[in-house]
Amino acid sequence: MTQFDLIVFGGGTGNTVASAAAAEGLETALVEKGPLGGLCLNRGCNPSKMLIQHANVANQVRNADRFGIDATIDEIRFGEFVRAVNAELADAASSKETNKREEEHLTLFQQEARFVDDRTIEIVENGETHTAEKVVIAAGSRPVVPDAIDGLADVDYLTSDDAIRLETPPDRLVVLGGGYIAAELGYFFESFGTDVALIEMEDSLVSREDDEVAAAFTEIAADRHDVHTGHRASSVAKSDGEITVTAESENGDEVAVSGDELLVALGRRPNTDGIDLDATSVETTDAGFIATDERLRTNVENVWAMGDIADNGMFKHSGDYEGEVMIDNVARESERVADFTALPHAVFTEPQIGAVGETESALDDSGREYVVGRAEFTDTAMSRALKLDHGFAKVLADPDTREILGCHVIGHEASMLIHEVTPAIRYGATVDDLANTLIHAHPSMSKVVMKACKDVPESVE
CATH class of the missing domain: 3.50.50.60 (FAD/NAD(P)-binding domain)
Structure with missing residues (x-):
């Protein structure tokens, strides 16, 4: 030893x-x-x-x-x-x-x-x-590869480990899951000609995001993919080289989706x-x-x-x-505390998603009062240069202290924009600090965050 x-x-x-x-x-x-x-x-x-x-x-x-x-x-x-x-x-x-x-x-x-x-x-x-x-x-x-889906163990499925190594895009890809891995890989393969179908048990894709962001992304994704939200995969079968997934909704509606490859993207x-x-x-x-x-x-x-x-x-x-x-x-034998306050994350699909702090549903569940500010990407000068037609930023704040509780962005370079708010949450800055004190370069996209902060009302309506 x-x-x-x-x-x-x-x-x-x-x-x-x-x-x-x-x-x-x-x-x-x-x-x-x-x-x-x-x-x-x-x-x-x-x-x-x-x-x-x-x-x-x-x-x-x-x-x-x-x-x-x-x-x-x-x-x-x-x-x-x-x-x-x-x-x-x-x-x-x-x-x-x-x-x-x-x-x-x-x-x-x-x-x-x-x-x-x-x-x-x-x-x-x-x-x-x-x-x-x-x-x-x-x-x-x-x-995660669940045991509860009949027939899954009997077919050659992909996980994200395998999908990133495929050297030929499949003609048709069925994806189990609607989280960030499913969203990113679905976008990637669709961009190179694959017909992508997403099967997600929740009512929206990227369901851990703020509800409004998740709904917006689901609508955009449905324009390029075959999206089946609110359906849980129940069985998988393969015949003549084709893989068919059967999925059911809570009210008993059933769909059958087929493809050349099956990607299991149900978390880790x-x-x-x-x-x-x-x-x-x-x-x-x-x-x-x-x-x-x-x-x-x-x-x-x-x-x-x-x-x-x-x-x-x-x-x-x-x-x-x-x-x-x-x-x-x-x-070094110190006693450092890990502080995960204001831990941001991003989803690198099109459009990007960036988020930090609390969602509206989490605040509702906790009973905490909050106010909401919102701004559309199309309300910024840079959106005209980029010819953007979608995207928004929303800010959640405490109505009394005006401290920022959460921020959620969907749109161009959201993964970068969210970092304007991340230090504000971590160090206790207010929406008024970002809206009125911080000077934003014009006509940068960061002004969409400024506008969202300016939109936050003074009190709960």
Whole structure:
């Protein structure tokens, strides 16, 4: 048995924690069975956003005539750019591995492992055991594939891991799910000629967004996809190379949707069951995530958890922030608190969605009073330059203090616009600060946020 100061179980964002700890002189073991960089670099936000940018460029060319420019697409080298994207990221992961093997005080185990007690792991391949005074669990998540859909296990379905590696766009794609993964990949494949059908059990796509944003996006998506909201998939069957999904609504309406490929995009689940966490005393939530406190500590002394497996956001940017907290608390023995106030997120489809803070439905459920300001993208000067015909920003604020409680944007570059409001929420600025004190460059799109803040009434109507 080898004794380390620290074991980091998981080489996604956890790899930065391992390197920082090693730099502080801690003898550190980094355990990751797959390529370093984890989900985001290899199977998630990096490849998907790189591929989506190809779709954006293709659509910009197709829409050039709106600006009086005649342009055509002579060829789309789909397989070539898919291979190039994945090869570039594979090289980045390989470079990470090379660098880790050269770092002092760091030992990389690029093998499958499992826990045998609170702070001891076993390498599955050879039975070697390694223990440490401190352990950070950062083992990530994987796509949800439900058992309740009859016949699903009998067909060759895709998950997001597979879809980003398809080198030929399918003629027809059926997507189970309507969240951000389904929305982004549906947009990507549709942009290259695939007929996309989305089956979503909720009443709208991207149902975790503010209701008004979700409704607006669902309407836009329905213009380019075959959208079936309010339907739960009940069975899957394959015949003559065609996959057919049957889905039912609560009132018994049934639809059957067929395609050449089936993408299961029903969310992600923590990898707690795949690392024998039951061999430890580490507590998990009812949903299977590792429970942590405000310093990312588990209930077991000297054991921390971060990233998707701890469910403090399930975003790469929240994982990066947790990594910074973890470095301070584990490698430098500080007592830093993880503060997830004003954690933004974005959906990189067309149009983009950006959000931070509370939704209207969450505020309604809590009984908290709020006021709403709203502005259309078309009310800004820049919208004329960009020839925008849709999009809006809405701001939710406390009627008494005027502090911003939430902001939701759907439209051009919403992923960037939302960051005007993010620091305002985190540091307690008011809608009046953004509307009247902050000077906005003209005619930037950020003025849509300013206009939404100006639109917030003085009191609850």
